[in-house]
Amino acid sequence: MRSPLTLLGAAVLLSATAHGQSIDAQKITFDYVRLPLVPLPAGTHSYSPEVALRYTDAVKQQKADHETAVADAKSKAEKDKQEYKAQSLKEKALNRLLLDQHKPGEAVIPMADYAAQVYDAKTLASTYVNLSGLQRAQGADGDLRVLVSLDGYTQGPVTPVATQGSLKVSASATGPGTKHGYEVSYKSPVSVKVTAKDGTVLSDELIEATTAYTVVNTETFLGDEELNNYWRKNQMAFLRQLDENIMKTNMKLVAEYLDSKFGQRPITRNTAITVVSDKKINYDEYPQAYMKALMGYKLLADPTRAADAQKQIGEAVALWDKALAESNPKDKKARIDEKVTAATLYNDAEANLWMNKFDEAEMLLARLKLLDISRYNNMAKELGVVVQDQRTRYTANKKS
Template sequence: MRLPFTLLGAASLLTVTAYGQSIDAQKVTFDYVRLPMIPVPAGSHSYQAEVVLRYEEAVKQQKADHLSAVAEAKIKAEKDKQEYKALSLKDKALNRLLLDERKPGAAVIPTADYTAQVYDAKTLAATYVNVSGFQRAAGPTADLRITVTTDGFTLGPIAPAEVKSNTQVKLAGVSTGDGVKHLYEVSYKSPISVKVSTKDGAVLLDELIEATNTYTVGKTEAFGNPDGLAKFWAANQNAFLRQLDENSMKANMKLVADYLDSKLGQRVITRNTSIIVVSDKKVNYDEYPQAYEKALMGYKGLGDPARIADAQKQINEAIALWNKALSESNPKDKKARIDEKVTAATLYNDAEANLWLNNFDEADRLLARLKLLDISRYNTMANELGAVVQDQRVRFNANKKS
């Protein structure tokens, strides 16, 4: 009776032993250059990066309006004092008696609303606006002009919320059940858009990054009563919002970096996968270690342009060995040399190899055959590989002309 597979993740070591038969997923790591989603004009090697803080003037105006409101409050307070001083003792007494008007106090200074932090645009551009495979340049000589525009920290609803506490609340020694803690849920976002154009003015990309335009909810510390929450908020509102502001900007600028690299970059990506090798003490599976060696050497050459031709030759030879084995496939016969499990292993190997020769239709066909076998661990591996196939197909097709 055959033992079941043990799968430690889609790309981890997979070993099956049935009598003398062994099916081992050998871990493989290699690098390849990921093509951009948007091809750039031939000969493009440099880019100029700029970050525009579209909200900066609004922040200045908000601060100016608050200063103006403070000045008006002080002027009004001083005017009220002078008018009160000019009243006779009789009028002062009547006003106090009939209108409950007393001596004016100090100016009531209006509370300032939170103002979005104004970051250093040059630092943001230097830190986050990078494109793999291109050199940063300044001025009109750059092949690409990248403009990242941020609308700044934008507050949404600030709503009170309650959470159950694990602490028992007691009144006069009598338990009243689980207590309730009070907090604020603060909605916020920091929308960012990206525009990329050539030095001739042709626009390659002009999009709002949707993930940055979606509200995130931050939660304050929870307090045992509403008064505690109110005191905390009065003393710490600006500091709390400033931390959300900074976290949001950092997270969203990292999204920008990944977005630009995916759309335009030629990044070296490390692929972690497996090549499955079959062996048996009584049955000849010599083509599997041979194919493993050829595929391994082929994959290792994918990241070096000088080795691409030889890499493709090695991968093709591995595919030929696996295809020959698949010609004997008989999944319904447990005694067949290429039984169900060996067929599944071979289909996976074959699909991965075809992917790196840009034979996307063939890779999809092989993965479809693999899924029809309905072996759960291979379904997981097939789904992961299928996502890579689709991504590579889109990138390859986008770069055909260039």
């Protein structure tokens, strides 16, 4: 089956036939250093990671309560045996006849509820608590203290569910039927607190995504008895796997949260610069602008070369702006016709973004959307998201 074209892949195929034009979207990749959403205090170079398990006491109490329940069950069973043993034969016969009381059996041990796993906090901290652009301190003397607090696996409702479907009724035939299983819900809330060396709290948040219940289904069986047998044998292993899965998922969310809020790491950008050419009409500014923009974009990975990057990108913008000055989208014979205008607007908007001229970038994208060319609408929407994110980060750091 043919795979759908990606947004960038589709852009590469852009072409126009007017004047024998060739409109080629050249795929490019470059890195840029993403600014943090929360600016760090001047002189911040290191951080001390810590993970706190806030549920360990609850787990200890849960296990202690179960041990008490087991001891009580055994004590009661032993007491019943002694009382039965102290009865005369006549009392035993009468109790059996009148009260249907028989010889006491062994203690009925209550089944333990699943207890959240208690992980190694230091291992979690070293594995998942990272801040790009900063050094991990050897002890607790980092410029930042990053505290990740786990509330542990929390069991939600376990609900019987029945599903209708086609079941095998014989070796060669199937028929409609009902399968039975359980729907299991669970969560594991996580909080993150980041504090500067002077005690200033930079962030103290409950990661919202970790507060919602996740729902999964067990295997299904033809009858309730089979389901119950399966659950008795496999419940603990099933829930333990959910516990491990959600811990890893949530700690990855923590890593993403910290990186976005406070990190300064290189981000790879995949985009395109469109180059226009024609055998009869001069479009020399387009390959020139392409080379200048590409050189400028490649310099964004090195903050010390910011001025050089701005110079190269600015020269590309000047060429595209000059071309847009003669834009005539309604004239198919114009040098800067509708399709060339659209390609130029996108090139120009991307370049203005990396010059931190966000208003200009958004204005160019607005002009592009007015042309209402579906493929460019999609590209403008994606670029608009990047513009908003960069504007937010740039503004926050500029204020600081």
